[in-house]
Amino acid sequence: MTSLRNKYFSFLTRTSLGWNFKKGRVSRRNLWSALLFLSPTLIIFATFIIFPVFFSFYLSFHEWNMFSSETSFVGLKNYSRMLSDPDFWQVLKHTFIYTFGTVPLNMVLSLMIAYLLNQKLIGKKFLRTALFAPVIISPVSAAVIWRWLYDPNFGLINYFISLFGIDTINWLNDPTAAMFALIVMGVWKTFGVNMVLFSAGLQAIPDSYYDAAQIDGAGRWAKFWYITIPLLSPTTFFIMVMSMISSFQVFDIVYVLTSGGPLGATKVLVFYLYEHAFKFFEMGYASAVAYFLFAILVVMTLIQVKYMKSSVYDVV
Amino acid sequence: MTAGKSKKNQMSKIGKSVLLHLIIYTAALATVAPFIWMILTSVKSMNDIFVYPPKWWPSEFHFENYKRVFEAAPFGRFYLNSIFVAITVTLGQLITCSMAAFAFARLKFWGRDVLFFVFLGTMMIPYQVTMIPSFMMLYWLGWIDSYKALIVPGLASAFGTFLLRQFFLTIPKELEEAAYIDGCSRFRALWSIIIPLAKPALATLAIFTFMGVFNDFIWALIVINSEEMRTVQLGLAIFRDRYITEWDLLMAGSVTATFPILFVFFFAQKYFIKGITLSGLKE
Numbered sequence: 210m211t212s213l214r215n216k217y218f219s220f221l222t223r224t225s226l227g228w229n230f231k232k233g234r235v236s237r238r239n240l241w242s243a244l245l246f247l248s249p250t251l252i253i254f255a256t257f258i259i260f261p262v263f264f265s266f267y268l269s270f271h272e273w274n275m276f277s278s279e280t281s282f283v284g285l286k287n288y289s290r291m292l293s294d295p296d297f298w299q300v301l302k303h304t305f306i307y308t309f310g311t312v313p314l315n316m317v318l319s320l321m322i323a324y325l326l327n328q329k330l331i332g333k334k335f336l337r338t339a340l341f342a343p344v345i346i347s348p349v350s351a352a353v354i355w356r357w358l359y360d361p362n363f364g365l366i367n368y369f370i371s372l373f374g375i376d377t378i379n380w381l382n383d384p385t386a387a388m389f390a391l392i393v394m395g396v397w398k399t400f401g402v403n404m405v406l407f408s409a410g411l412q413a414i415p416d417s418y419y420d421a422a423q424i425d426g427a428g429r430w431a432k433f434w435y436i437t438i439p440l441l442s443p444t445t446f447f448i449m450v451m452s453m454i455s456s457f458q459v460f461d462i463v464y465v466l467t468s469g470g471p472l473g474a475t476k477v478l479v480f481y482l483y484e485h486a487f488k489f490f491e492m493g494y495a496s497a498v499a500y501f502l503f504a505i506l507v508v509m510t511l512i513q514v515k516y517m518k519s520s521v522y523d524v525v
Numbered sequence: 526m527t528a529g530k531s532k533k534n535q536m537s538k539i540g541k542s543v544l545l546h547l548i549i550y551t552a553a554l555a556t557v558a559p560f561i562w563m564i565l566t567s568v569k570s571m572n573d574i575f576v577y578p579p580k581w582w583p584s585e586f587h588f589e590n591y592k593r594v595f596e597a598a599p600f601g602r603f604y605l606n607s608i609f610v611a612i613t614v615t616l617g618q619l620i621t622c623s624m625a626a627f628a629f630a631r632l633k634f635w636g637r638d639v640l641f642f643v644f645l646g647t648m649m650i651p652y653q654v655t656m657i658p659s660f661m662m663l664y665w666l667g668w669i670d671s672y673k674a675l676i677v678p679g680l681a682s683a684f685g686t687f688l689l690r691q692f693f694l695t696i697p698k699e700l701e702e703a704a705y706i707d708g709c710s711r712f713r714a715l716w717s718i719i720i721p722l723a724k725p726a727l728a729t730l731a732i733f734t735f736m737g738v739f740n741d742f743i744w745a746l747i748v749i750n751s752e753e754m755r756t757v758q759l760g761l762a763i764f765r766d767r768y769i770t771e772w773d774l775l776m777a778g779s780v781t782a783t784f785p786i787l788f789v790f791f792f793a794q795k796y797f798i799k800g801i802t803l804s805g806l807k808e
Contacts, residue, residue, distance in 0.1 A: 239634040242711060246628035247640075249621040253681035258647050261658030268657065275661060325549045329542070338794060339553040342560065345790050345797055347740035349758040350779040353765050354563045357772050365562055368579050397556070405798050458651060461742045465762050479653055486657050487747055499654045506651055 268496035275492050287497035297498075299473065300481040303388065307477060308456040310392035311399070315452055316445070319400040323407035324437070344401035352465035355394045356381065384474035387467050391475050394462060399455070403448050410444030411437070450513040454506055478502055563783075567591070567776035574772050587773070594777040597768070602753055603760035604781070610675045610756065611738040617680040618734050619727055625681070626689035627715045631701070641690075648683045652743075660747055674748040675756070679738060685730045692726035693719055725796075732793055733800030736786055757782045 244251075269287055273280040291297050322340060330336065343351065358365050359380035367377050380390040414437065422432050460479040463469060469476035482502070486495035562581075566574060567590055569583040595601055628634070629641050659678055660669075668674045700722075701714040720727070745759040755763070761782045768774050790797055 239632045243628040243632045243634040243637070246624045246632070246711075250625040250681040250686060253621070253678070254644075254647065254683075256662060257659045257678040258650065258655055261655035261662070262650060264658040264661075265654055275664070322549070322552055325545060325552075328545055330546065330549065336549060336553050338791070339557045341794075341798065342557060342787070342790070345736060345786050346783045347742065347758050347786070349740075349742050349762050350782040351559075353761060353775055353779045354559050356765070357566065357776065358559060358562065360770075360772075363575055363577055363579060365558075365579055368577070397559070458653065464742070464746075465765065482653055483743070487660075492657055492661070496657055499651075499657065503651060503654045507649070510649055 265496040265499055268493050269500050271493045272491075273493045274490050276490065280493075283493070287494045288501075290494065291497055291501065296473075297481065300476050300478050303474070303476055304457060304459075304478040306388060307392060307395065307459060307475075308453055310388070311395045311456050312449060312452045314392070315396045315400050315403055316448060318396065319403035319448075320407050320441075320445075322400070323404045323411055324433070326404070326408060327411045340404060341401040343398050348398065348461035349465050351398050352394070352462045355390075355397075355466055359390055381467055382471050384471055387471055387475050391463065391466060394466060395456070395459065398462065399452070403452065406448050407441070407444060410441050414440045446516055447513065450509055454509055457502070457505065457509075560783075563776045563779050566772055567780050569773055571773065590773045590777045591781070594774050594781065597774060598760055598764050598778075599752065600757070600760060600778065600781055603755050603757045606672075606675075606754060607739055607757040608785070610672060611735050613672075613676050614679040614738045615731050615734045617676070618682050618685050619731060621681045622685035622689050622730060623715065623720060623723070623727070625686040626693050627711070627719065629686065629690045630693035631698070631711075644683050644686060648687070656743075656747065663748060669748055670750045670754055672754075675745060678744075679734075682730075682734070685734065688730055689723065689726055692723050696722050728793070729796045729799045732789065732796040735789070736797065736800075739786060 268280075270282060270284060271280045272283045272286070326333065326336060326340075359367075361367060361377060361379045361382070364380070366380065371377070378386050380386050418436050418440070419432055422436055427435070458479055459477055460483065463475055463477055463480055464483075467475040469480050478498070479502070482495050482498045485491045485498065565581060565583060568586045568588055569590075570585060570587050573580055573583050573585075625644075629637065629644075663669050663674045663678075666673075668677070696719055700718050701709070704714055704718060740758060741756070742758045742762065745756045746762070749755055749759060761778050764778055765775055
């Protein structure tokens with residue numbers, strides 16, 4: 210077995226992959242072997258990332274139903290159609306409501322839990338597993354479970370709120386309640402990620418700061434407000450931008466929990482994009498929508514990068 | 526006097542600790558309640574399901590609900606599809622990413638830093654932008670509704686390459702240099718020196734990729750048409766359209782779709798958390 214492998218590898222050595230000590234030719238040889246090592250990745254990337262990025266940009270200026278062979282250049286028509294489509298503004302509004310509903314709730318909750326988890330606790334490992342579990346399961350099954358929890362007649366959630374004297378709510382069939390239901394589920398599904406990131410941030414704060422504050426007579430709250438919060442701010446900012454980016458792209462849980470309904474009340478941007486691309490096959494128009502989304506995400510990322518440069522931050 | 530005071534302090538400390546435990550355990554319980562509810566519902570009879578107020582514990586266990594799910598839809602086949610696709614993509618990524626990472630970490634070549642920067646840049650591109658042309662690519666290749674459509678686009682990863690490169694950089698070069706003098710090739714250096722030392726990073730990547738592919742929904746939704754090619758997630762989503770309120774079957778299906786990931790999670794938790802921390806992404 211080993212000898213066979215040796216033979217195979219010595220074959221590879223002879224075919225120019227070995228270390229070359231001759232100066233001058235090294236870098237060219239390196240380029241070839243580097244290309245060889247990179248080739249699988251480069252082929253996939255060229256086909257499914259690099260080409261698509263440019264092609265969807267090209268498509269966004271064309272009208273094309275993908276089953277016909279004709280594409281026609283329409284200039285900025287797709288973009289102007291998008292901006293004058295009331296549905297587009299509706300889904301944009303829903304996306305913003307979802308984002309600004311989930312992100313603050315998610316952050317407050319995950320910071321609180323991360324802070325509590327950072328204290329002396331019995332069964333910390335169990336707690337961490339339990340609190341993180343929603344993150345790892347598929348959005349589809351999560352949404353199926355929550356449909357059952359939100360069932361108007363026999364659902365656990367209506368029963369739970371009835372204990373506090375609140376009337377039955379038809380969660381998924383009432384436009385206002387459905388968005389709220391979606392936000393609550395979204396927070397449940399993703400707060401574990403931020404909890405882990407906050408935990409890492411909290412552990413990076415040196416104990417000596419707290420000890421010094423202790424000597425100065427600071428209480429628990431004073432330490433939290435004047436040490437934890439300021440020192441955690443780079444983490445907080447990072448988490449905020451990352452959460453906003455991913456909330457903006459929400460799709461799976463919307464598709465399964467509400468299918469965008471009732472009456473389109475939970476239809477978000479990616480859902481709209483999906484419908485135009487794969488239900489109506491308006492590839493050009495859908496590409497314009499995709500580029501609009503891309504532009505928003507790039508702006509968010511740039512703000513993030515700009516801010517991050519001025520503060521030393523390391524997650525790991 | 527002092528003794529009494531310190532005892533009082535001690536008491537308030539214990540009180541605070543109890544309160545702390547109470548809060549965090551309530552939060553944890555609330556978080557896992559949907560899971561427990563799912564598992565218990567999956568073995569209930571309809572009489573136990575359509576009852577108000579809801580009943581946690583089933584009056585009798587109906588394990589045959591699972592059999593009924595597998596009969597109502599070919600979940601066995603969906604499972605096979607999902608597992609096959611997830612394993613193939615994971616293995617593929619381990620190979621392509623470690624090769625690319627080796628090039629970036631160990632070879633000095635013209636344009637390396639620019640190329641690496643471009644690699645990192647691709648991580649910023651949302652999948653919605655590449656989704657439509659990728660779909661058309663597969664359409665032109667005649668790969669729609671096949672394993673190829675589910676597997677091939679996932680065979681490379683910028684995140685994976687980045688992760689492994691960072692890890693490879695921490696491995697001392699001297700180990701390979703000694704081997705090169707003995708006439709070792711680069712492939713062999715990667716395979717028999719670096720790979721064995723990089724197991725923790727590879728495990729993180731493997732688990733993270735497996736989870737992502739197994740849980741993927743939108744890509745399968747787009748490229749799969751026929752029933753026998755459906756993944757578990759797609760199968761479950763379509764199942765929920767058909768069996769709208771048959772909660773026993775829907776919950777049994779959900780348990781089926783979550784079980785492999787939860788199972789792996791219990792044994793390899795730290796790798797999941799590491800992957801999430803490194804990428805900072807979700808869903």
